[in-house]
Each structure stands twice: as structure tokens, then as C-alpha cells.
Amino acid sequence: MPELKGWKEIPIGGLIVEPGNSKQYKTGTWRVMRPVYQPENCIHCMQCWLYCPDQAIVVEIVDGKPKMRGYNYYYCKGCGLCANVCPKSTDPKTKQPAPEDKRAIVMKPETEFAEE
Amino acid sequence: MPLKQAITGAEAIAYAMKQINPDVVAAYPITPQTPVVEYFAKYVADGVVDTEMIPVESEHSAMSAVVGAAAAGARAFTATASVGLALMHEVVFIAASLRLPIVMAVANRALSGPINIHCDHSDAMAERDSGWIQLWAENAQEAYDFTVMAYRIAEHPDVRLPVMVNFDGFIISHGVEVVETLDDDVVKNFVGKPIKMYPLLDTSKPVTYGPLDLYDYYFEHKRQQIEAMRHVPRVFKEVAEEFAKISGRKYDLLDEFMVDDAEYIMVALGSTAGTIKHTIKELRAEGKKVGLVKPWVFRPFVKSEFQRVLNARKGVVVLDRSASFGAEAPLYEAVKSALYEVAVRPQMGSYVYGLGGRDITPEHIRQAFEDAFKGNLIADEERYLGLRE
Numbered sequence: 001m002p003e004l005k006g007w008k009e010i011p012i013g014g015l016i017v018e019p020g021n022s023k024q025y026k027t028g029t030w031r032v033m034r035p036v037y038q039p040e041n042c043i044h045c046m047q048c049w050l051y052c053p054d055q056a057i058v059v060e061i062v063d064g065k066p067k068m069r070g071y072n073y074y075y076c077k078g079c080g081l082c083a084n085v086c087p088k089s090t091d092p093k094t095k096q097p098a099p100e101d102k103r104a105i106v107m108k109p110e111t112e113f114a115e116e
Numbered sequence: 117m118p119l120k121q122a123i124t125g126a127e128a129i130a131y132a133m134k135q136i137n138p139d140v141v142a143a144y145p146i147t148p149q150t151p152v153v154e155y156f157a158k159y160v161a162d163g164v165v166d167t168e169m170i171p172v173e174s175e176h177s178a179m180s181a182v183v184g185a186a187a188a189g190a191r192a193f194t195a196t197a198s199v200g201l202a203l204m205h206e207v208v209f210i211a212a213s214l215r216l217p218i219v220m221a222v223a224n225r226a227l228s229g230p231i232n233i234h235c236d237h238s239d240a241m242a243e244r245d246s247g248w249i250q251l252w253a254e255n256a257q258e259a260y261d262f263t264v265m266a267y268r269i270a271e272h273p274d275v276r277l278p279v280m281v282n283f284d285g286f287i288i289s290h291g292v293e294v295v296e297t298l299d300d301d302v303v304k305n306f307v308g309k310p311i312k313m314y315p316l317l318d319t320s321k322p323v324t325y326g327p328l329d330l331y332d333y334y335f336e337h338k339r340q341q342i343e344a345m346r347h348v349p350r351v352f353k354e355v356a357e358e359f360a361k362i363s364g365r366k367y368d369l370l371d372e373f374m375v376d377d378a379e380y381i382m383v384a385l386g387s388t389a390g391t392i393k394h395t396i397k398e399l400r401a402e403g404k405k406v407g408l409v410k411p412w413v414f415r416p417f418v419k420s421e422f423q424r425v426l427n428a429r430k431g432v433v434v435l436d437r438s439a440s441f442g443a444e445a446p447l448y449e450a451v452k453s454a455l456y457e458v459a460v461r462p463q464m465g466s467y468v469y470g471l472g473g474r475d476i477t478p479e480h481i482r483q484a485f486e487d488a489f490k491g492n493l494i495a496d497e498e499r500y501l502g503l504r505e
Binding site (some may be wrong): 004006007011013014016017019 | 195276313322324326336339343344
């Protein structure tokens with residue numbers, strides 16, 4: 001994950017001289033709300049992975065099956081789609097938002113993580 | 117053998133471009149630039165150049181077309197004047213920002229309004245912070261010479277900036293003078309093959325021109341442009357030195373005329389320098405120690421050169437052929453700022469003249485010098501030559 005480069009290190013004229021470099025673009029700095037993963041509640045349904053527009057969900061394959069392993073905050077813009085589609089965000093009985101401690105993904109203000 | 121021809125400044129520039137044989141010329145007619153491209157179009161029609169000529173629907177398109185051509189790796193040229201340059205404005209900045217070595221001849225003409233077709237410098241001055249190198253010709257010979265030199269400066273790997281060759285509308289563009297042109301082969305060898313950097317047409321090395329550039333990198337790219345301008349004085353001197361070898365004509369950042377023992381120095385751009393030189397000779401015959409500094413290179417504005425020449429003179433009189441409404445005239449402002457740090461600051465005076473093609477005569481020049489002789493220069497006052505009160 002490269003740091004921002006100085007003016008002497010980049011091509012002139014704002015040219016992009018190599019393909020595929022949007023990988024280096026740190027969209028994580030745009031984030032206002034941060035999705036926080038609570039693995040004890042996760043059922044590994046992969047809905048978050050399917051919907052994430054930035055491929056920021058970290059997945060590990062265990063015994064041929066995908067397991068949610070949290071976020072790549074370098075890319076995560078904090079859009080909250082993952083928390084929105086997560087089945088654990090809804091209480092199955094009341095169909096109301098689940099209490100925070102029962103959810104697999106909780107959206108928290110980025111300011112709470114300012115130290116990191 | 118060099119050839120002496122009686123031609124206009126417009127034809128001189130077109131003749132230089134014929135010898136350079138650019139890949140692409142895109143232009144839109146506007147007085148008094150039109151004859152440049154008219155003459156060049158004849159070369160295209162006669163098949164003496166290989167140029168792809170693109171007649172476009174506006175100056176905005178003309179500059180856009182040469183931007184595209186230059187990005188593709190072509191040697192591209194355009195010419196314009198006045199409101200045509202103003203219509204290009206957006207793309208003028210893009211050409212410099214994308215670091216494209218385009219050459220553009222500007223037949224300096226007053227900006228509207230009211231509409232006026234005659235010479236002043238308001239068109240080029242409105243582009244002085246666009247990132248283009250600005251060369252200023254005094255006559256058709258200099259217009260020819262700068263056109264021959266321009267690509268060498270623009271394409272230099274340490275520069276990669278577009279060059280504007282300024283020549284006074286009508287006075288230079290339409291006035292017939294004797295111009296000494298070089299042989300085709302000599303110009304061809306001097307200009308050489310285009311030095312290409314990141315050409316779009318090199319499909320083995322794909323590049324992207326003009327992507328979105330936000331607060332994380334835009335500033336760094338502007339800093340690169342600032343740096344490129346800092347290389348221009350050195351590169352200009354190198355190219356000028358080489359040009360002197362093929363032409364016998366020596367250029368520098370400033371044209372210094374009778375300055376060695378001068379107590380009073382006038383500073384002016386373009387064709388008026390010819391009238392000033394004439395007047396200086398008359399004043400010298402009367403025993404006055406006067407001289408002229410004519411910037412051949414106005415952008416970059418090389419402060420150290422002005423400091424070297426103007427330090428400790430009794431008086432410096434700056435003539436501007438454009439106004440900056442509500443502020444000091446552009447050349448005066450720059451010269452005055454350059455002299456802030458000199459050891460012995462001269463008296464300074466600002467004179468605006470010739471707007472909309474108003475004639476400037478030796479009497480006007482004398483009048484400004486007389487103010488200087490009397491010690492009657494006021495640094496914060498703007499005066500006007502040839503204006504009815």
C-alpha cells in the first residue's frame with residue numbers, strides 16, 4: 001500500500017503511464033462511517049462480499065468454503081451497503097433493526113478511530 | 117545560402133513552418149492572424165509540406181485539435197489572435213498542464229469590447245499565467261527566428277511546455293520587411309525530428325491523458341510545471357546559441373540596447389522597441405545616456421536578468437501595451453516586483469500606451485524619457501502616452 005508520492009517521483013502532466021493502477025488509489029480516506037465486524041454473530045453468507053462496491057471484504061477459503069474475515073480499510077469507503085444487506089442486521093422475530101450486540105456488522109463514526 | 121525576402125511577418129512565420137514541416141496544423145481564421153494560416157494552407161495545397169491541415173469550427177476546437185495531435189506524438193502548430201485566443205483560454209491551460217510541446221503564433225490584437233482589430237497586448241497578457249512560454253518578437257525577422265527556435269525549446273525533455281510566439285498584429289503581421297530566411301535543409305537539421313514523450317499512438321506503451329486529478333496529486337503536477345519553467349532560461353540560451361551558429365543572429369532572454377552606460381532605461385515588448393531604439397539614437401546624439409531592455413522572453417519572467425541590468429540606474433520607464441484594470445499594468449508590475457530586492461533601486465514610472473492600435477511616436481517616447489530626466493517618476497502612478505484628456 002504505497003504512500004502518496006512527491007512531485008519528483010510522478011509522471012508529468014498527470015499522465016497515467018501504467019495500466020491497473022487504480023489498485024493504488026486509497027479510497028479509504030473518503031470514509032465517514034466505518035463498518036466494524038463482529039465475527040461471533042456472522043453466518044458467513046457472503047452477502048456483504050457480493051454487494052461491496054470496492055471489493056473491501058476480506059475472504060478466506062476454509063475447507064472449500066468462504067469465510068468473512070473483516071475489512072480492507074484501504075479501499076472501504078464506508079458506504080454501509082454491507083451492513084444494510086447483512087441478515088444479522090435485522091431481528092428475525094420483530095423485523096426491526098437488531099440490537100448492536102447481535103449484529104455481525106455495526107456502522108460506527110470514523111471519528112471514534114481517529115487514533116489509528 | 118540565406119535568402120533575403122521582402123515579406124510580411126505573417127508570411128515569415130508561415131515560411132518557417134513550411135521549413136519545419138509540422139505533422140498537424142489546426143486553425144480558425146481571425147484578423148490579423150489569418151494570413152499566417154492562409155500562406156501555410158497554400159504550402160499544403162501545393163504539396164510542399166506533409167502536414168495534415170484541420171480547418172475547425174472555432175479556436176476552442178483549434179487548440180483542442182492540436183492538443184490531441186501533440187498528445188498523439190505529432191508536431192502541432194496553430195495561430196490565433198485576440199478574442200480567438202480568449203476563446204481558446206480553457207484549452208490553452210490544458211495544453212500547458214498536459215505538458216504538450218505545441219507552438220502557437222499570436223498576432224497580438226486588442227480584446228473586445230468594443231470590438232477592435234488592431235494591435236495591443238491584452239490578448240497575450242490574459243494568458244500570461246497559463247503556463248505557456250511567451251516569446252515576443254520586435255519585427256518579422258524575430259518572428260521567423262523564434263518560430264524556427266520554438267520546437268527546440270518546447271520539446272526539450274526538461275521543459276515540455278507549449279510556446280507562444282507573439283508578434284504585433286498588423287504592425288508585424290501585415291507590414292512588409294526584409295527578412296533573412298535560412299535554407300530549408302539548415303532549418304530541418306536545426307529543428308530535427310520531434311522528441312516524443314508518452315505518445316498516445318505508441319500502442320505498445322499505453323498511456324492515459326487527462327484523468328481526474330484531485331487534491332491528492334493536482335498540486336504536485338502544478339509544482340512540476342513551475343519547475344519546468346525554471347529550466348526554460350537555460351534551455352532558451354542553449355537553443356539561442358545554436359541558432360546563432362546557423363543564422364549569425366544572437367538572442368538572449370533580454371534584448372539589451374545601448375544599456376552599458378545608460379542612466380535611464382526603458383522597458384517595452386514587441387514592435388514598439390523599434391521606435392524606442394530610433395528615439396534612443398536621437399537622444400544619444402543629444403548627449404542623453406538612455407537605453408532599452410526588450411524582453412524576448414516574457415514567460416518565464418526571469419527576475420535575475422532584470423535585476424542585473426536595471427540595478428542602480430537613475431530611472432526605469434516601463435511601457436505597457438495593455439492595462440490591468442484596478443491594478444498595475446502587467447509588464448510594469450513584473451519589473452517593479454523584480455526590483456524590490458536590488459541593492460540600489462532606481463526611480464520607476466509606468467506608462468500605458470497604444471491600446472487598440474493607437475500609434476506611438478518618438479515624441480511619446482521622448483515625453484516619458486523627459487519625465488525620467490527631470491526626476492519626475494512616481495512608482496505608484498500610472499501615466500498614459502497618446503491619450504486625449
